[in-house]
Every structure is written in structure tokens, then in C-alpha cells.
Amino acid sequence: MKRKVEVFTANCPVCDPVVKMIEELACGKCEITTYDLVKQCDDKTCLAKMNEYGVQKIPAVAVNGKLLDCCKDSAITKKKLMEAGIGQK
Numbered sequence: 001m002k003r004k005v006e007v008f009t010a011n012c013p014v015c016d017p018v019v020k021m022i023e024e025l026a027c028g029k030c031e032i033t034t035y036d037l038v039k040q041c042d043d044k045t046c047l048a049k050m051n052e053y054g055v056q057k058i059p060a061v062a063v064n065g066k067l068l069d070c071c072k073d074s075a076i077t078k079k080k081l082m083e084a085g086i087g088q089k
Contacts, residue, residue, distance in 0.1 A: 025087035
């Protein structure tokens with residue numbers, strides 16, 4: 001079963017390293033979708049997802065439809081991404 005990873009970014013110096021880290025960690029079971037909140041998206045899916053998950057700051061990462069706890073109150077780290085299953089086969 002694929003692991004759905006959704007990344008919310010503003011393509012800024014804070015967000016870009018997180019996006020890169022996720023791309024480097026991802027395995028064949030990870031399906032990554034990146035939402036650029038500056039450009040938004042034509043059908044506004046990115047804004048709907050942002051509201052659905054309660055994203056209050058970016059970068060933010062959701063795995064299988066759930067915003068990671070580290071995106072709510074602390075920094076996103078490689079360890080926390082791995083604990084969420086990113087890169088785990």
C-alpha cells in the first residue's frame with residue numbers, strides 16, 4: 001500500500017530544505033504531492049487540504065491524511081519524518 005505524503009510549501013528558504021529532505025527520504029512506497037501555497041493550484045485543492053488538515057504554519061507535512069504533530073508545534077526533522085513512516089519500506 002502506498003504512503004501518501006502531502007507537503008505544504010511556499011518555496012522559501014525555510015520550506016525548500018524540508019521538501020528536499022522528504023524527497024531524499026522517500027521510498028518506492030511513498031507518493032509525494034507538493035502544494036505550493038504561493039502559486040496555489042487551479043482547482044484550489046491545496047487550499048481545501050490546508051484547511052482540512054488545519055495547517056497553521058509552513059512547511060507542513062501530512063502523511064496518509066493526517067498532519068504530523070511536528071508541524072503543529074515544533075520543527076520538522078528527519079527523525080520525525082522517519083517516525084511518520086516516510087522512507088520506511
